[in-house]
Amino acid sequence: MSVGLVIVSHSPKIAEGVRDLAAQMAADVRIVPAGGTDEGGIGTSLEVVMAAVESAQSGDGVVVLTDLGSAVMTAESVLEFLDDDARALVRVPDAPLVEGAVAAAVAAQGGADLDRVAADAAAAGGVGTSGDPGDGPDRPATASASDATASVSGPTGAAAQPTAEGTFTLTNKVGLHARPAAMLAQALGGLDADTRVNGVDGASVMMLMTLAAGQGATLTVESTGPEAERAIETVADLVGRGFDED
Numbered sequence: 001m002s003v004g005l006v007i008v009s010h011s012p013k014i015a016e017g018v019r020d021l022a023a024q025m026a027a028d029v030r031i032v033p034a035g036g037t038d039e040g041g042i043g044t045s046l047e048v049v050m051a052a053v054e055s056a057q058s059g060d061g062v063v064v065l066t067d068l069g070s071a072v073m074t075a076e077s078v079l080e081f082l083d084d085d086a087r088a089l090v091r092v093p094d095a096p097l098v099e100g101a102v103a104a105a106v107a108a109q110g111g112a113d114l115d116r117v118a119a120d121a122a123a124a125g126g127v128g129t130s131g132d133p134g135d136g137p138d139r140p141a142t143a144s145a146s147d148a149t150a151s152v153s154g155p156t157g158a159a160a161q162p163t164a165e166g167t168f169t170l171t172n173k174v175g176l177h178a179r180p181a182a183m184l185a186q187a188l189g190g191l192d193a194d195t196r197v198n199g200v201d202g203a204s205v206m207m208l209m210t211l212a213a214g215q216g217a218t219l220t221v222e223s224t225g226p227e228a229e230r231a232i233e234t235v236a237d238l239v240g241r242g243f244d245e246d
Contacts, residue, residue, distance in 0.1 A: 025182030
């Protein structure tokens with residue numbers, strides 16, 4: 001089981017679209033759209049959201065993502081109708097709908113608990129589309145002509161952490177888009193290492209997506225920690241497999 005998600009939007013189509021996007025990177029997470037009025041028109045419905053929360057609940061909790069202000073009020077009204085035990089298993093974070101849903105889905109897929117999933121959704125609101133780490137001179141603008149390579153070095157002192165680094169060329173057709181970014185973030189997030197990809201947190205799907213790294217782009221990976229070498233091997237494996245897109 002995992003934390004479930006509810007997508008509340010004034011538009012049924014938007015709710016369904018966000019659900020479909022998030023589901024691409026969280027196949028095992030229950031994601032329920034709750035868009036529109038009872039009749040399927042533009043607006044929100046207490047009954048629709050209530051039913052979605054009940055449907056998404058697996059016992060691990062539910063995170064509700066909303067679009068506009070009145071959707072937030074509808075979600076909060078649902079909480080008032082729940083008993084204390086049920087209410088304790090629902091979170092309505094202040095998070096952007098699309099980015100929050102993607103971040104929450106990845107966290108839930110990785111087995112994060114309710115509060116962590118909600119926190120990751122909220123944190124996605126701080127990720128912009130320009131001026132992010134990785135947009136500066138340290139980000140490679142073109143691909144390396146060589147195949148993926150990696151180098152590893154051990155600790156340089158008694159208290160130093162193991163470090164490893166590698167450079168990899170994306171070969172899959174669409175590069176580091178949502179699903180590959182989610183695969184990479186999930187894999188690196190489960191390791192005891194701090195891994196940076198082109199300067200951004202490799203365990204954050206949203207930060208990886210800000211790189212806009214397409215086919216042929218170069219990923220420069222630096223990792224520090226007990227499983228640093230394994231982190232580099234993980235990136236090499238995923239890139240080498242083309243993120244299973246073939």
